[in-house]
Amino acid sequence: MEEGTSQSLGSPADTAGHRSDYDVWQWDAREDCEVRQILDRVADKWSLLAIALLDRRSLRFTELKREIDGISQRMLTRTLRHLERDGLVERTVHPVVPPRVDYALTPLGRTLHATIKSLVVWTEAHQEEIARARADYDKREADLRETSAAGAAD
Amino acid sequence: MEEGTSQSLGSPADTAGHRSDYDVWQWDAREDCEVRQILDRVADKWSLLAIALLDRRSLRFTELKREIDGISQRMLTRTLRHLERDGLVERTVHPVVPPRVDYALTPLGRTLHATIKSLVVWTEAHQEEIARARADYDKREADLRETSAAGAAD
């Protein structure tokens, strides 16, 4: 792993004695860069769930619809099409009637799922810490409002 | 009830000889569960960028605004407040005039960044594969439209 290659943003950077080993701007969140797109794909409302389910076993459309209870037909179709386009999911149409369509994770999809899982694991490991942080923040906020209200009342 | 509450989705599961080691439904994407919230936080338009920048060194409001060129004041404030509330970023107000406010990643924020980074690394490693998949998909789509158009014209 190289230290910053295209350093960009003329920042002195290393001042904190700590540094990212990639260039932040290479995956600038606003651009249509790959990371942004993958992140959007992974993070959208239903993709992650579909990926996780398909990582267990392949499923057909209706099965997915039933398992991801609450998703609309429209969104399930869109989600699956996006995943398919990105090469994460494979769609197999069986020429029978009534139609049967199977969805399965590709090898690429499986490696992505493995990666996402580390984020899930992180969250599970730290959820209490986060909950505490939120409670503290909200408490401080409430105290602040109370104080300023009291101050205004004086 | 569907079979299986925690083990859930009555899937014999292992059929593919492969299985996730967590319960998909514990982090059901639709609920206000922790994973969903963290994922939303991480994936929203600006958070990731802010986190990555702050992982290098602490920055003040205006510096962040300048570095994340394109972000509105409104969204920068909101983004930072959310990160602060979750205990990922620490906000330090210096009681001077004009005001000076420094933002820094907390230890928790740093570990999150490290985790996110693995997703970034995954994306960088597979972006060409994804690009190919998309090109293939679009090609097939185009061919299909062409064919059906020709068929209709006949």
Place this chain on the structure above:
DNA sequence: CCGTATCCTAAAGGATACTG
């Protein structure tokens, strides 16, 4: 300098109805 408040637009996504 560091915000908050207000207004406004674009996009995501649900509900519903229809089709091969």
Place this chain on the structure above:
DNA sequence: CAGTATCCTTTAGGATACGG
């Protein structure tokens, strides 16, 4: 069964103006 097509609501987020 496995989708499209259409309409409608909700939300994210930009622009702008103002305040401590």
